[in-house]
Amino acid sequence: MAKPLYKVSFLSHGKVYELYARHVAASGIWGFTEVGELVFDVHNGLVVDPTEERLRDEFGNTKVLHLPMHSVLRVEEVERKGQSAIRDAESGEKVVTPFPLPAKPR
Numbered sequence: 638m639a640k641p642l643y644k645v646s647f648l649s650h651g652k653v654y655e656l657y658a659r660h661v662a663a664s665g666i667w668g669f670t671e672v673g674e675l676v677f678d679v680h681n682g683l684v685v686d687p688t689e690e691r692l693r694d695e696f697g698n699t700k701v702l703h704l705p706m707h708s709v710l711r712v713e714e715v716e717r718k719g720q721s722a723i724r725d726a727e728s729g730e731k732v733v734t735p736f737p738l739p740a741k742p743r
Contacts, residue, residue: 642718645672646710648726653710655722656692661712664703673701676718692721 640659647654659674677693678686696702 644713644715648708653724657718669703
């Protein structure tokens with residue numbers, strides 16, 4: 638039997654992250670939720686999802702995430718992996734900036 642797959646939505650730095658993982662549990666660190674065995678798409682072709690790339694860059698070497706319980710918005714057990722996302726917490730729009738933008742003049 639295959640391990641269950643979870644979609645975990647959490648708030649971090651004004652953005653809502655949606656990741657997929659095979660392990661979600663109460664952490665040994667009091668007040669935290671443990672998210673492990675993160676699942677990322679592996680693309681062999683030319684089509685590359687910039688959001689997936691950014692998440693892989695940020696969390697690719699992570700063994701276990703310990704998220705504060707108050708930052709976890711939702712944990713869903715799903716049948717198959719969907720598209721991972723990074724959204725703005727206020728507007729809900731997808732946020733991916735592949736290149737740094739210059740600062741706004743004052």
